[in-house]
Amino acid sequence: MQVELRVQRFDPSENDEAWWGEYVAEVEDNGRVLDALHYVKWFVDGTLGLRRSCAHGICGSDAMVINGRNRLACKVLCRDLKQPIKVEPIQGLKVEKDLIVDMDPFFAGIAAVKPWLINDSPAPAHERLQSPAERAKYDDATKCIQCAACTTACPIFWTDEEYVGPAAIVNASRFIYDSRDEGSRERLEILGSKGGAFRCRTTFNCTDACPRGIKVTERIQEVKRSILFRKM
Numbered sequence: 279m280q281v282e283l284r285v286q287r288f289d290p291s292e293n294d295e296a297w298w299g300e301y302v303a304e305v306e307d308n309g310r311v312l313d314a315l316h317y318v319k320w321f322v323d324g325t326l327g328l329r330r331s332c333a334h335g336i337c338g339s340d341a342m343v344i345n346g347r348n349r350l351a352c353k354v355l356c357r358d359l360k361q362p363i364k365v366e367p368i369q370g371l372k373v374e375k376d377l378i379v380d381m382d383p384f385f386a387g388i389a390a391v392k393p394w395l396i397n398d399s400p401a402p403a404h405e406r407l408q409s410p411a412e413r414a415k416y417d418d419a420t421k422c423i424q425c426a427a428c429t430t431a432c433p434i435f436w437t438d439e440e441y442v443g444p445a446a447i448v449n450a451s452r453f454i455y456d457s458r459d460e461g462s463r464e465r466l467e468i469l470g471s472k473g474g475a476f477r478c479r480t481t482f483n484c485t486d487a488c489p490r491g492i493k494v495t496e497r498i499q500e501v502k503r504s505i506l507f508r509k510m
């Protein structure tokens with residue numbers, strides 16, 4: 279099938295302002311937006327800049343704004359979209375070229391909440407055991423692929439450089455509720471300070487944007503409650 283695309287183009291080394299590239303791509307009937315962008319890059323204009331790797335919704339490289347909504351280009355079928363399909367870079371991060379943005383501030387927000395197991399107790403002879411019920415407490419948060427779709431859909435993140443963003447809070451919650459972890463107090467301290475969870479205004483944009491179906495707003499509210507009711 280033929281697909282009409284309008285893609286936001288911007289190369290700061292060549293233009294002062296962004297412009298719209300209009301293309302027609304040939305894709306299979308079940309072709310995804312990523313396939314259409316590949317067609318443009320490989321057969322029409324090789325200068326188009328975009329990130330992708332796995333092409334199967336796992337690596338989180340190809341989050342972009344597709345017809346006004348944050349989506350992974352590899353998970354959206356062209357036939358399900360109104361044409362011309364409008365493709366823009368995710369918002370709130372500096373555009374480096376076309377659909378490629380500077381992800382450093384996004385990953386800095388995640389690193390700030392220490393998303394790794396903290397446990398200084400002597401290691402047991404075997405693994406640190408956990409019951410299925412304990413594992414279930416943080417299951418939702420394990421689905422995050424750090425694509426930035428949620429964080430860059432958040433209007434607070436667009437305007438507040440200090441806000442760590444929804445993805446960082448989800449990644450913190452992955453360990454805060456892990457029975458084997460001993461760093462919850464430290465993380466809740468970070469998320470209870472300026473730039474933390476209370477910057478969230480509960481717009482639900484993040485939950486709508488998540489390609490993994492994580493209940494992002496619910497995770498943030500859970501962390502807020504833990505901050506408020508933690509034992510000092």
Ligand code: FES
Binds near residue numbers: 333334335338
């Ligand atoms: S290319 Fe890996 S998630 Fe889309």
